[in-house]
Amino acid sequence: MSTLAISLIQSSLFWEDKAANLLHFEKQLIPLQGKTQVAVLPELFSTGFSMQTAILAEPMEGPTVQWMRSMAQQLQLILTGSIMIREGDLCFNRLLWVLPSGELGYYDKRHLFAYAGEDRHYQSGHRRLIASVNGFRINLQICYDLRFPVWARQQCHQGSPEYDILIYVANWPARRRLAWMTLLQARAIENQCYVVGVNRVGVDGHEIDHSGDSMVIDPLGEILFTQTKDPCIHTANLRKDRLQECRQQFPFLREADKFELKK
Secondary structure, eight states, X not given: OOEEEEEEEEOOOOTTOHHHHHXXXXXXXXXXXXXXXXXXXXTTTTTOSOOOHHXXXXXXXXXXXXXXXXXXXXXXXXEEEXXXXXXXXXXEEEEEEEOTTSXXXXXXXXXXXXXXXXXXXXXXXXXXXXXXXXXXXXXXXXXXXXXXXXHHOOOEETTEESOSEEEEEEXXXXXXXXXXXXXXXXXXXXXXXXXXXXXXXXXXXXXXXXXXEEEEEXXXXXXXXXXXXXXXXXXXXXXXXXXXXXXXXXXXXXXXXXXXXXX
């Protein structure tokens, strides 16, 4: 039965300093070579949760995307995290899923955090990204998306759930850490999937503190790993047989309401 080694990198960020962040994460990633299959970085890992899109956003051919491709190829792992991307006059908070081959998929954050003005600087996305690796299907989402359960809701096709793992990358403030932890568990329980949440730590350029609380949660809502405040790198080995056992023992998804997501 297949397993997936997935590494969470919980870290502080250098505010609006791409070069410092890329150098920092390169040092974090190199020791993972040969030890993991997927490495997960926080939301906007190269800049912090900045609204300076006119200065910091870059095209898909830009240096941060090239760095991600280089790291994935060099270390032979899948690398994911979100960055600022510009396409024409529009900017996106875009999560990239970068393969060792250099191929990539992407997801543009659907729910923009208007409370912080994110909706005035970024364009909302309209499609989900579900990636596949080693027999697991992975639904990739960003921070504020966590508050909107319909966007993550599991759907079954011919009796089979559409994904096995739900990943959230985030810059989630410490003052709302209870919501972060509670909702991550809820998403795991209601969708009968593993949930991986990767948040940053430390104080950003707006003096907002982040407590991390990155988590790995099993399909029954049990917390397999969490870390508060301190930077950390943690590798979890997720088991497909455990997932299937939970779904067979508690076949709740069969009774789920049918619905359709629209743009």
